Amino acid sequence: MRETGIVIVGGGFGGLAAAKALDRAGVPYLLVDARNHHLFQPLLYQVATGYLEAPAIAHPLRPLLGRGRFLLARVEGVDLKGRRLLLEGGEALPYTHLILATGSRPHDLGVPGVGRHAFFLKGLEDAQRIRQRLLLALEGAARGERPLRLLVVGGGPTGVELAGALAEFLRYALRRDFPEVGGAEVLLLEAGERLLPSFRPALSAYAKRALEGMGVRVVLGAQVVGVEEGGARLREGAFLPADLVLWAVGVRGNPLPGLPTDPRGRVPTDPFLRLPGHPEVYAVGDVNGLGLPGLAPVALQQGRLAAENLLRALRGQEPIPFRYRDRGQLAVIGRNKAVAEIGGLAFTGFPAWALWAFVHIRELIGFRNRLLVLLNWGYTYLFREPGVRVLLGEGLPRPGLS
Amino acid sequence: MRETGIVIVGGGFGGLAAAKALDRAGVPYLLVDARNHHLFQPLLYQVATGYLEAPAIAHPLRPLLGRGRFLLARVEGVDLKGRRLLLEGGEALPYTHLILATGSRPHDLGVPGVGRHAFFLKGLEDAQRIRQRLLLALEGAARGERPLRLLVVGGGPTGVELAGALAEFLRYALRRDFPEVGGAEVLLLEAGERLLPSFRPALSAYAKRALEGMGVRVVLGAQVVGVEEGGARLREGAFLPADLVLWAVGVRGNPLPGLPTDPRGRVPTDPFLRLPGHPEVYAVGDVNGLGLPGLAPVALQQGRLAAENLLRALRGQEPIPFRYRDRGQLAVIGRNKAVAEIGGLAFTGFPAWALWAFVHIRELIGFRNRLLVLLNWGYTYLFREPGVRVLLGEGLPRPGLS
Numbered sequence: 096m097r098e099t100g101i102v103i104v105g106g107g108f109g110g111l112a113a114a115k116a117l118d119r120a121g122v123p124y125l126l127v128d129a130r131n132h133h134l135f136q137p138l139l140y141q142v143a144t145g146y147l148e149a150p151a152i153a154h155p156l157r158p159l160l161g162r163g164r165f166l167l168a169r170v171e172g173v174d175l176k177g178r179r180l181l182l183e184g185g186e187a188l189p190y191t192h193l194i195l196a197t198g199s200r201p202h203d204l205g206v207p208g209v210g211r212h213a214f215f216l217k218g219l220e221d222a223q224r225i226r227q228r229l230l231l232a233l234e235g236a237a238r239g240e241r242p243l244r245l246l247v248v249g250g251g252p253t254g255v256e257l258a259g260a261l262a263e264f265l266r267y268a269l270r271r272d273f274p275e276v277g278g279a280e281v282l283l284l285e286a287g288e289r290l291l292p293s294f295r296p297a298l299s300a301y302a303k304r305a306l307e308g309m310g311v312r313v314v315l316g317a318q319v320v321g322v323e324e325g326g327a328r329l330r331e332g333a334f335l336p337a338d339l340v341l342w343a344v345g346v347r348g349n350p351l352p353g354l355p356t357d358p359r360g361r362v363p364t365d366p367f368l369r370l371p372g373h374p375e376v377y378a379v380g381d382v383n384g385l386g387l388p389g390l391a392p393v394a395l396q397q398g399r400l401a402a403e404n405l406l407r408a409l410r411g412q413e414p415i416p417f418r419y420r421d422r423g424q425l426a427v428i429g430r431n432k433a434v435a436e437i438g439g440l441a442f443t444g445f446p447a448w449a450l451w452a453f454v455h456i457r458e459l460i461g462f463r464n465r466l467l468v469l470l471n472w473g474y475t476y477l478f479r480e481p482g483v484r485v486l487l488g489e490g491l492p493r494p495g496l497s
Numbered sequence: 498m499r500e501t502g503i504v505i506v507g508g509g510f511g512g513l514a515a516a517k518a519l520d521r522a523g524v525p526y527l528l529v530d531a532r533n534h535h536l537f538q539p540l541l542y543q544v545a546t547g548y549l550e551a552p553a554i555a556h557p558l559r560p561l562l563g564r565g566r567f568l569l570a571r572v573e574g575v576d577l578k579g580r581r582l583l584l585e586g587g588e589a590l591p592y593t594h595l596i597l598a599t600g601s602r603p604h605d606l607g608v609p610g611v612g613r614h615a616f617f618l619k620g621l622e623d624a625q626r627i628r629q630r631l632l633l634a635l636e637g638a639a640r641g642e643r644p645l646r647l648l649v650v651g652g653g654p655t656g657v658e659l660a661g662a663l664a665e666f667l668r669y670a671l672r673r674d675f676p677e678v679g680g681a682e683v684l685l686l687e688a689g690e691r692l693l694p695s696f697r698p699a700l701s702a703y704a705k706r707a708l709e710g711m712g713v714r715v716v717l718g719a720q721v722v723g724v725e726e727g728g729a730r731l732r733e734g735a736f737l738p739a740d741l742v743l744w745a746v747g748v749r750g751n752p753l754p755g756l757p758t759d760p761r762g763r764v765p766t767d768p769f770l771r772l773p774g775h776p777e778v779y780a781v782g783d784v785n786g787l788g789l790p791g792l793a794p795v796a797l798q799q800g801r802l803a804a805e806n807l808l809r810a811l812r813g814q815e816p817i818p819f820r821y822r823d824r825g826q827l828a829v830i831g832r833n834k835a836v837a838e839i840g841g842l843a844f845t846g847f848p849a850w851a852l853w854a855f856v857h858i859r860e861l862i863g864f865r866n867r868l869l870v871l872l873n874w875g876y877t878y879l880f881r882e883p884g885v886r887v888l889l890g891e892g893l894p895r896p897g898l899s
Contacts, residue, residue, distance in 0.1 A: 230533060275566075
């Protein structure tokens with residue numbers, strides 16, 4: 096049995112922001128995660144497409160915690176009444192205050208076959224699995240001297256970024272490494288009427304044009320109703336054969352068993368980020384049920400406020416309600432191509448791309464990772480070469496949810 | 498069925514040297530490997546100990562082949578009479594000339610339990626598995642607030658380099674990340690009377706002193722007769738408990754089924770590197786049975802000569818016998834600590850370390866990898882921080898032969 100106290104579950108953007116706020120106040124805590132690292136998810140698609148090594152966008156959690164201790168463990172549930180976490184292996188971990196920052200997980204939206212036959216982008220292993228599968232698909236196409244087709248389902252930022260990066264990867268790979276492959280096609284399927292629906296329509300149109308200019312076939316209004324071995328089926332009945340199906344739609348909250356949730360798996364809270372009836376429990380980020388978009392800035396701001404409200408509670412002060420300060424949004428499409436909405440401004444092309452690169456380098460944690468990402472980007476920018484094209488292991492990675 | 502011709506099996510130092518010699522002569526060939534990359538094995542221990550990312554010491558084979566084609570496939574045997582390779586999946590690949598460069602694999606030397614309970618260092622996955630296990634062992638020791646003990650078996654260059662790198666890794670990790678761990682010990686066990694037996698005795702003595710100065714416990718004359726869950730047993734009966742046993746002794750040739758071999762798994766050849774009775778088949782590098790040490794320069798020189806003798810045979814010229822040009826040997830122990838024998842000179846300390854670093858950067862393949870390794874080393878040199886401490890996946894890596 097460990098000493099009780101403040102426990103944070105999850106070392107993503109929300110959990111880490113809460114930890115740092117507690118550090119600043121000099122208050123000890125315990126951070127629990129099943130992984131030993133913080134992952135910079137916004138660049139995960141670059142690991143999947145061979146532009147970055149996995150460790151460049153991950154940072155070990157231990158050296159990031161000032162007053163906090165770290166426990167590598169999988170939490171299997173919460174006993175809200177008994178105020179304890181249930182750990183894998185049977186151990187119980189008591190808490191006096193709890194900050195839940197368990198994030199989200201990919202969701203199949205009820206479409207059959209997705210869990211078995213599609214690939215997702217959530218953790219580092221998912222990204223590495225996609226890269227492995229992509230390289231193996233190229234080897235297979237080279238051996239058969241046939242063309243290659245990749246399907247990206249979902250036209251939000253993740254789908255757009257993946258499709259663009261895949262197109263650039265394939266253009267390089269076919270020219271340099273795989274002349275035997277008889278062409279390669281990237282299809283981006285979006286069920287709605289435009290890409291990037293959270294952006295203004297002019298930017299959606301730009302994204303579509305830019306992707307098409309890079310050779311991506313964008314299909315709007317295309318609803319996938321099933322994924323099978325070797326392709327995906329559309330609502331109209333057409334079957335699109337593909338070497339690889341990437342599922343970039345649908346996430347749901349990743350709550351702990353024992354918590355109340357809404358239909359999307361998120362934990363309802365009051366405006367102070369506290370669980371109703373349990374003011375000692377806070378939920379932040381993607382698992383919070385206030386209905387904000389699943390973005391890093393939301394998680395950061397909520398993590399910080401949860402820690403602050405917790406400290407206020409310890410001091411007998413009133414809590415502060417959450418108000419999201421929206422600083423805008425960015426999505427990258429490819430080399431010198433991106434869209435940005437900042438304040439009232441919208442812009443595209445090189446300025447948006449440069450802003451995107453600057454913001455992402457700045458937000459990365461750790462001098463070493465910033466240096467690595469900068470070096471990799473500089474290299475790719477100069478030589479147009481996705482640098483990480485090494486197959487690890489020999490087996491075929493399995494699709495599906497990790 | 499593919500067009501016949503020259504086939505090289507294996508993209509290590511020997512196979513790649515042969516490929517490049519054929520490229521220079523403008524002669525087409527096919528290179529077959531079950532991996533898509535050339536691996537710079539001399540730095541593999543730095544991947545295992547968190548100093549380098551795996552992709553930094555591997556280079557995709559395809560862009561390295563000029564006139565050659567590449568086939569990702571596992572070769573399961575040779576039909577010498579029928580002059581064809583048997584591929585996994587049943588396909589047969591005919592050849593007119595064959596260069597075997599299939600390298601070596603770890604060997605348990607008949608010691609029970611090694612295959613099940615010890616870790617080896619051969620491929621990238623082995624190195625990543627050791628790093629994962631090392632990080633998990635530290636987390637386990639932190640959770641139990643107990644000390645950690647690592648065992649390295651074998652006092653050759655690999656064992657010495659591993660023990661030194663582990664000691665430096667642990668010194669950093671315990672100070673910065675794992676204050677809860679109650680100490681860490683690295684034991685280096687060598688069955689013979691001195692470390693680095695291929696070097697002159699004064700350098701062996703230096704290596705022992707240097708390692709001991711870094712906190713490594715060096716035990717000479719210690720023969721491991723069994724590895725069990727949780728430790729290793731010595732001939733005298735003592736059981737040494739350990740969180741991790743690394744097996745750095747014993748490799749054997751990795752021949753293809755269907756080839757004659759000596760007791761150490763190597764393919765006997767004439768001085769021209771040709772299989773007796775099959776002058777169309779060459780064997781180079783670790784799998785060659787001429788009895789030379791399993792070093793990169795041997796493989797490089799043999800690969801080059803095999804290609805040259807093959808070209809001479811095509812032109813009706815006499816083959817040239819192999820003569821090893823020994824340019825010396827190097828082994829690194831730690832920061833500013835190494836041993837070197839070059840020509841008649843022997844030296845240690847910073848000059849040997851700087852030479853080691855220079856030679857290894859120079860021999861690495863690819864501008865990008867050189868840059869990455871330089872950057873990583875510069876970073877580690879400045880901050881003494883092994884930069885790659887990210888656990889991938891969540892499961893416990895299994896020991897044993899991959």
